[in-house]
Amino acid sequence: MTQRIDTTRALSVGEVARRSGVAISTVHFYEAKGLIEGWRSGGNQRRYTRDVLRRIAVIRVAQRAGIGLADIRAAFAAVPAGRTLTALDWGALSSAWRAELDARIRALTQLRDELDGCIGCGCLSLSDCPLRNPGDRLSETGAGAVLLEPSGQ
Amino acid sequence: MTQRIDTTRALSVGEVARRSGVAISTVHFYEAKGLIEGWRSGGNQRRYTRDVLRRIAVIRVAQRAGIGLADIRAAFAAVPAGRTLTALDWGALSSAWRAELDARIRALTQLRDELDGCIGCGCLSLSDCPLRNPGDRLSETGAGAVLLEPSGQ
DNA sequence: GCTTGACCTCAACAATGGTTGAGGTTTTAT
DNA sequence: ATAAAACCTCAACCATTGTTGAGGTCAAGC
Numbered sequence: 001m002t003q004r005i006d007t008t009r010a011l012s013v014g015e016v017a018r019r020s021g022v023a024i025s026t027v028h029f030y031e032a033k034g035l036i037e038g039w040r041s042g043g044n045q046r047r048y049t050r051d052v053l054r055r056i057a058v059i060r061v062a063q064r065a066g067i068g069l070a071d072i073r074a075a076f077a078a079v080p081a082g083r084t085l086t087a088l089d090w091g092a093l094s095s096a097w098r099a100e101l102d103a104r105i106r107a108l109t110q111l112r113d114e115l116d117g118c119i120g121c122g123c124l125s126l127s128d129c130p131l132r133n134p135g136d137r138l139s140e141t142g143a144g145a146v147l148l149e150p151s152g153q
Numbered sequence: 154m155t156q157r158i159d160t161t162r163a164l165s166v167g168e169v170a171r172r173s174g175v176a177i178s179t180v181h182f183y184e185a186k187g188l189i190e191g192w193r194s195g196g197n198q199r200r201y202t203r204d205v206l207r208r209i210a211v212i213r214v215a216q217r218a219g220i221g222l223a224d225i226r227a228a229f230a231a232v233p234a235g236r237t238l239t240a241l242d243w244g245a246l247s248s249a250w251r252a253e254l255d256a257r258i259r260a261l262t263q264l265r266d267e268l269d270g271c272i273g274c275g276c277l278s279l280s281d282c283p284l285r286n287p288g289d290r291l292s293e294t295g296a297g298a299v300l301l302e303p304s305g306q
Numbered sequence: 307g308c309t310t311g312a313c314c315t316c317a318a319c320a321a322t323g324g325t326t327g328a329g330g331t332t333t334t335a336t
Numbered sequence: 337a338t339a340a341a342a343c344c345t346c347a348a349c350c351a352t353t354g355t356t357g358a359g360g361t362c363a364a365g366c
Contacts, residue, residue: 044361045312108254166344199344
């Protein structure tokens with residue numbers, strides 16, 4: 001075995017797939033979408049540096065947070081192409097996405113609370129039910145918010 | 154005007170669209186998917202009873218909770234076709250979906266907490282980083298969980 | 307040198323949730 | 337009676353995130 005574990009060696013698409021846990025077709029896809037970059041061997045085969053492993057890891061985490069590939073790509077654009085993502089880069093990316101994630105959680109939590117309030121009510125009135133008025137569309141009616149207080153309960 | 158406001162009158166597709174706040178094409182689409190039902194006029198135009206307004210309202214709320222149309226359709230299947238959704242029906246549906254919603258919130262919250270723990274760390278180690286191990290895949294490695302305790306910090 | 311595994315491209319397909327447009331019909335209002 | 341508005345069907349298209357397959361090439365072991 002003259003071949004030591006060489007951390008500077010280029011990775012083939014198959015190695016990237018195996019080590020990042022995604023399918024080869026997904027690596028192709030990410031490259032086509034501009035999410036990762038590499039070069040070609042003499043025989044036109046894909047070659048990557050090890051930093052694509054980290055990028056793919058970041059992509060998958062961002063996806064869990066509900067970030068679309070286009071947005072991930074845009075966020076990556078801030079990192080000089082080809083450079084390895086540093087802890088600092090990761091901090092910036094994850095902070096930005098944390099805000100998105102937080103907003104998503106807040107929206108779902110609000111929906112849950114509204115659902116709790118409306119289970120068993122079932123009015124679903126277009127103008128009065130909070131479930132039908134995600135933002136606050138009451139003001140759009142021009143008549144101002146009308147809160148109906150049930151007399152009992 | 155011999156036409157009073159008649160709550161028993163059938164609704165045309167355009168009225169349904171206007172009153173439910175979705176596009177006409179969406180009403181067509183929901184009908185094609187079996188989410189709503191109606192009948193046809195002599196001239197082959199769609200006619201609906203008013204209960205489709207409530208159904209569409211329920212569909213939109215469920216979608217906000219991240220429920221797919223196929224699942225919504227399945228849930229509706231429990232309600233005798235053509236019957237108006239009662240408050241009781243709505244209670245059953247919303248309770249079921251609340252659980253889904255809650256699971257979704259829990260998953261995102263966990264991700265957020267992990268993200269907080271990993272911002273600035275950036276290791277993203279496939280075997281050690283919680284962000285890379287959504288469930289608990291450590292056990293799948295066969296070697297048992299290996300927790301690396303940094304000696305300092 | 308040959309076989310085999312890994313790789314290449316390009317197009318098509320899949321699921322989800324709809325929208326758009328063409329070409330023709332019905333309903334409604336005057 | 338007629339014009340306009342609303343409606344019909346069907347196919348194609350949009351975005352998203354990939355997967356699958358056909359037909360051909362590259363690289364490495366024996």
